[in-house]
Amino acid sequence: MIRQAVIMAGGLGSRLKEKTASMPKGFVEIGGVPIVQQSIKKLIAAGVEEIIIGTGHCAGWFERLGGGVRLAHNARYAETGSMGTLACCAPFVKGDFLLLESDLIYDAAGLRVLINERRKNVVLASGPTNSGDEVYLEADADGFLLRQSKNRAEIRSLAGELAGVSRLTVAALGAMVSYWNARMVDTPKMEYEAALVAVSSDAENRTPVFVRKIERYLWREIDCEAHLEAARESVYPRIQEAESLLSIRRETLLNPGPATTTDSVKYAQVCADICPREAEFGDVMEWISTELSLFAGGGGVETALFGGSGTAADEAMLSSCVPEDGKLLIIDNGAYGERFAKIASAYRLNFDVYKSSGFMPLDTDRVKQTLLDGMYTHFAIVYHETTTGLLNPAPELCRFCHEHGVTTIVDAVSAFAAIPIDMDRDCFDFMASTSNKNIQGMAGVAFVFCRKEALEKLKAYPMRSYYLNLWDQYAYFKKTRQMRFTPPVQTLYALRQAIIEARLETIAGRYARYSACWEILVHAIKRLNLNMLVPEEAQSRLITAIIEPDSPKYRFDDLHDLAREAGFTIYPGKLSDAATFRIANIGDIRPEEMSRFAMLLEQYIKTL
Numbered sequence: 085m086i087r088q089a090v091i092m093a094g095g096l097g098s099r100l101k102e103k104t105a106s107m108p109k110g111f112v113e114i115g116g117v118p119i120v121q122q123s124i125k126k127l128i129a130a131g132v133e134e135i136i137i138g139t140g141h142c143a144g145w146f147e148r149l150g151g152g153v154r155l156a157h158n159a160r161y162a163e164t165g166s167m168g169t170l171a172c173c174a175p176f177v178k179g180d181f182l183l184l185e186s187d188l189i190y191d192a193a194g195l196r197v198l199i200n201e202r203r204k205n206v207v208l209a210s211g212p213t214n215s216g217d218e219v220y221l222e223a224d225a226d227g228f229l230l231r232q233s234k235n236r237a238e239i240r241s242l243a244g245e246l247a248g249v250s251r252l253t254v255a256a257l258g259a260m261v262s263y264w265n266a267r268m269v270d271t272p273k274m275e276y277e278a279a280l281v282a283v284s285s286d287a288e289n290r291t292p293v294f295v296r297k298i299e300r301y302l303w304r305e306i307d308c309e310a311h312l313e314a315a316r317e318s319v320y321p322r323i324q325e326a327e328s329l330l331s332i333r334r335e336t337l338l339n340p341g342p343a344t345t346t347d348s349v350k351y352a353q354v355c356a357d358i359c360p361r362e363a364e365f366g367d368v369m370e371w372i373s374t375e376l377s378l379f380a381g382g383g384g385v386e387t388a389l390f391g392g393s394g395t396a397a398d399e400a401m402l403s404s405c406v407p408e409d410g411k412l413l414i415i416d417n418g419a420y421g422e423r424f425a426k427i428a429s430a431y432r433l434n435f436d437v438y439k440s441s442g443f444m445p446l447d448t449d450r451v452k453q454t455l456l457d458g459m460y461t462h463f464a465i466v467y468h469e470t471t472t473g474l475l476n477p478a479p480e481l482c483r484f485c486h487e488h489g490v491t492t493i494v495d496a497v498s499a500f501a502a503i504p505i506d507m508d509r510d511c512f513d514f515m516a517s518t519s520n521k522n523i524q525g526m527a528g529v530a531f532v533f534c535r536k537e538a539l540e541k542l543k544a545y546p547m548r549s550y551y552l553n554l555w556d557q558y559a560y561f562k563k564t565r566q567m568r569f570t571p572p573v574q575t576l577y578a579l580r581q582a583i584i585e586a587r588l589e590t591i592a593g594r595y596a597r598y599s600a601c602w603e604i605l606v607h608a609i610k611r612l613n614l615n616m617l618v619p620e621e622a623q624s625r626l627i628t629a630i631i632e633p634d635s636p637k638y639r640f641d642d643l644h645d646l647a648r649e650a651g652f653t654i655y656p657g658k659l660s661d662a663a664t665f666r667i668a669n670i671g672d673i674r675p676e677e678m679s680r681f682a683m684l685l686e687q688y689i690k691t692l
């Protein structure tokens with residue numbers, strides 16, 4: 085697993101003259117986007133969590149790059165060459181990493197090749213580029229780097245041209261930095277290629293670096309106007325085409341989960357087979373669990389993972405969190421509250437159901453009174469009733485519960501990762517969610533978030549379910565960093581990528597994007613004289629239940645088929661007492677897509 089990348093961006097770029105007099109080379113634009121930004125996007129899509137940029141010339145420019153980026157400044161950039169910049173980044177590198185130059189354009193396939201390599205230290209090389217600025221590489225009989233030169237005549241047998249994208253270990257990096265440190269006084273100006281060759285060819289203590297040649301690899305370093313011209317005219321369009329061939333047909337899911345995923349999340353599932361009992365996979369799961377906890381407020385939150393859909397998380401909570409002598413009150417104002425009650429009944433818990441309208445806001449005073457009157461010890465509520473889009477006042481009620489010593493159990497399956505949640509602030513003791521809704525991963529992983537102090541009590545509770553026992557799953561994971569039973573391996577890799585992307589967008593940013601889509605939908609609904617089931621102010625802004633048009637010609641299937649033809653999937657209503665259809669606006673969807681859907685809706689409504 086490669087989690088970090090280093091981009092060396094300290095150079096003056098003096099051969100690009102006025103373009104880079106007051107701007108770093110990486111900010112040269114091709115296709116309207118700075119090339120370093122394109123590189124960052126490719127690295128993140130390849131599963132890199134953190135990109136360390138070694139800055140120098142015009143360092144301030146890099147501060148605008150935002151999420152996922154850490155800057156390391158090389159104050160002596162003018163005299164040290166790229167090796168000095170790399171040395172400034174070295175303290176932040178924690179494991180195997182990708183190393184790139186900032187003034188490159190390249191086919192992202194090269195990143196996949198490096199990540200997929202069995203060898204730990206690898207440089208990418210290509211066949212002839214005729215760029216006029218080639219760094220020629222020579223390798224030994226086994227393909228390991230021996231020599232580099234800009235002068236072709238100095239190379240005996242040519243292994244390829246250095247493409248400026250590599251993968252290295254911390255040990256190799258350390259050896260390169262030591263090599264430079266030992267010579268810094270005499271040779272402060274050293275390029276990283278020189279140090280790389282030195283450690284790979286060192287007769288006594290060799291760290292061999294493999295030269296992985298891709299004959300027709302698409303890449304170009306932008307060092308001068310001629311390079312920029314060639315990149316714009318020829319290399320960049322070819323890279324665009326090669327990468328576009330890998331894009332997956334877009335299906336915009338406006339159903340309430342599974343939600344639309346990015347291509348990078350889809351591709352994260354395509355990776356080498358691994359036995360999930362390997363420590364390397366334990367690292368992945370532990371990272372996922374920790375990062376999910378941070379989305380739920382961090383601090384004292386622990387996250388247990390199960391293979392299963394969201395209902396598995398609901399069932400793990402209910403079957404594990406109520407003691408023998410506990411008494412549970414369940415709020416039922418939709419299909420998921422009703423499901424809570426069905427689960428409680430299957431496990432023969434001591435519980436009552438508080439039934440309320442599926443579309444009018446809960447009467448919180450009455451709920452509070454019921455809680456006190458019934459001497460309940462546990463309270464279960466669905467934060468966002470996906471049935472109708474009704475957002476329940478879960479934080480208010482759970483806060484009241486905590487004031488009265490009542491343990492709280494929250495189904496936040498369709499709220500988590502969109503509506504900002506802090507379990508401590510909101511007084512949620514246990515909370516369920518899943519990989520395929522707002523976190524934008526694949527279906528198959530259920531999460532139960534637990535406040536540590538509430539979790540500890542479960543030890544003593546009866547084991548009603550074997551597979552879904554929350555305490556056992558948590559305790560086993562803490563001890564072994566493994567799930568008790570076979571985890572959905574590839575789904576977890578996709579979840580890791582989804583978390584990386586959610587972290588960059590931030591939960592607040594994600595909710596803002598979802599809300600923007602919702603506003604477009606609501607605007608269209610009003611324009612078409614349609615009605616919504618739930619009063620606007622009580623809606624989650626994540627899914628909208630629309631009352632079916634009052635026309636004998638209306639058929640949900642006709643609307644569904646029209647939308648599906650155009651790449652949108654919609655979902656029928658779920659309430660038995662109201663004829664509705666539902667439009668969700670969660671997942672990797674853009675406002676412009678919602679606008680296109682609104683036009684389709686209008687087209688259909690006009691036929692009625």
Ligand SMILES: *Cc1c(COP(=O)(O)O)cnc(C)c1O
Pocket residue numbers: 340341393394395396398420466468469470495496497498518
């Ligand atoms: C989606 C959802 C679930 C889980 O449904 P699954 O089909 O098991 O994934 C549970 N609760 C709510 C509120 C949901 O929206």
